[in-house]
Amino acid sequence: METFLQLLRMLGLFQMLRIAGRSRLQRAIHRRRRRRRIAVRKAACFAAAVITATPRRAIWVRPRSQHWWDTVVLRTFTDDQWRAHFRMRRATFDVLCGKLRPRLDTRRTHLRDCVPLEKRVAVAVRYLATGASCSALSDLFGIGKATVHGCVWEVCLAVRALQAHFIRLPRGETLREIVAGFEAGAGFPQCCGAVGVSHVPVSPPGDDASDYYNCNGSYSIILQAAVDHLSRFTNINVGWAGGVHDATVLRHSTLFQLAESGDLFPPDTRTIGSTQVPLMLLGAPAYPLLSWLLTAYPDDGRLTAGQRRFNRRLGAARAAAAARAFGRLKGRWRCLLKRVDVDVSKAATVVGCCCVLHNLCAQSGDDDDFPDAWLQDVEELVPAGDAGVPADERGPPAAVRRALVDYFSGPDR
Template sequence: MAGEQALFLFFMRQMFFFFVMRMYMRRRALGRRRIGRRRDRYHEIQRAAVFAAIAIAQAGQVDRAVRDRDETRTTAWWDTVVFHPAFDDKEWYRRFRMTRATFLRICDELEPRLVRTTTRLRTPIPVRKRVAVAIYWLASGDLFRTVADLFGLSTASVCNLVHDFCQVVVETLLPRYISWPKGEALRQTVNGYEQRWAFPQCAGAVDGTHIEVKAPSEGHTDYFNRKGYHSVVLQAVVDFCYRFTDINVGWPGCVHDARILRNSLPYRCAERGTLFPPEMTRVINGVPVPVMILGDPAYPLLPWLMKGYADNGHLSRRKTNFNFRLSSARMTVECAFGRLKGRWRCLAKSLDVDISKVPNIVSACCVLHNILEMNREEFDQAWFMPDEEVPQAPVVHGEARTHAVRDALADLFAAEDL
């Protein structure tokens, strides 16, 4: 009996020892597996980080290789243009339509908005190069790809640089360089028209021109104009020095000039009586003649907007003489459009950009045009692009008082020509 109890106790001790050892070994195995999984995860993270670093490095090397290849082939041109004396001022002017001094002044004015910070991944494009890329494209109208090859950039970069530049010019420089004449500036404009074009009480000339665009994906029929292509309209008021004093751009090509005028800022100011000061009204042949702007037959005859007599083929000499004087003075706006499109060739061909970008591009060209005209920079007459305008249906409208003003001016011109 005693032997059986001893054997039982021995067996129980062995079973307990086996159970404890089994638990110990299982816990140890679990610990090893846990450590292994942690080690595996750590190695996976390490491998992923290494692969990511290699991919970034390879991408950077490929990108740098492409840029280096392009810059080796093309950036030398830009370096020559900017720094090398062999690239003379005449060649610079031919490519950028402005002097170096004006170009640098524009760079200085736009630098706070165009400068970009340097990062660990990339050194930003310098401001002067950004401005040069945009102005070169505006002046040449070349494909983005062609400009990219010249400056050692990608096509997408050139596209972004052009649109960024135009946006900044519109936001920063347009209010400064395109403004309605007031005070002394208005008096100088009126005197300028009278001295240069022999037309008194004139503060500008208004007209519209079509900027050809690619057909938009939506509403393309609205942009199809009477000339037979898709366009947006630039309506502008110009002073006697071919400078824009007001622009309205973006209306579809099928819209009549008179409708665009009714939706412009000068028209709203005139309706409120704030366009021109009444104290500048001048009595001519017994008739009070206010300050006015000149328009073609497409516009209505208004107290502040003068147009010629309707040509029915039987005009008197007095009326024909008046129409000639008015047409001569009104040619300032036609010349301004010709000089605008001559300088900025992108406007003389179809703008192959999204329709939403067109107003900024056209407005930026108008601002740059004013800057060059204010600085009296040379304009090569070989650049001139005459605007072949198709006459629109005349608008018959006018008060008796306005007709009296026109008749008084016609009498004045007839007396001067005697």
């Protein structure tokens, strides 16, 4: 019995020793964890104090002058100076910034201040208006060259996303205004616009560079556009290689698909002579004669006086719309006059951005006093060898063309 009691005492003592040892271990672990938490808090407080006391560090940002944009432009520029430097009035620039704000607005971080939205848009617009290099824009706006490149590209993407808002095919009352405008200005009935192409110089890709070599002896991509009587774009198709024929670009465009499906224009006809003349576009000589696309007679040296007169009237109407639109596009956004300094896969985005801004400026009234000096060095090159596409003179489109020949041969025309 006494032996059993001694055994129990020994077991109880052993258990107490185990509990005491475990408590000491737990207390040691707790002390280590507490010291670690205190050290982390001290480090966080020290880092916050350093960031607060030194908001800009040379390791992050090299000091640059912000004087031109922050002081000269924003505080002293008049509307004329805005137009000279950015090819648009200050009011139009503010409208553009308002349209882009939902897509481009950013927030300030602890490491550095973000470039304000207005400044990023100004960098991109200045590049499009002048074609200046990233180095020149970096010195002018006081930001890094990589930041300049990023600003230009993100603004071009955001503006191109607004294409459906600013470039639309005419419908309803707008379509009637265009038809009336062509008849009043150019004397051409049932005309809903003119369609043509313009070549934009690019750096050819390493592969298939010959596809971009056009008949004018340079590398380019093609901008096909339909324009109204005020030289505003109503449809664009951009990105085809410069070596592709204009008619091929047309046949693969959304414009052609809509026209062939009957969704381009409503079936409103006008009786001229004894022929029902539908609503049509005026096309370049390289295009085929179609029910919705009116082109000139091929000049084979045997045209009648009436046919030559018709060709002159059609050419004058096209020049007053399409050639004028392309000239003003490149005159305002002069980056399109020289080789677009981006990868060819991105060049279509830059050209499309310029087309959207062209319509924005036209709708805002910036075209009312378009300076003739902006058109200096702007030449619209006409592809060689496109004297006209022979048409079936027995079909309905040929009958419409003959009716217009007689219409323009009248005594009061």
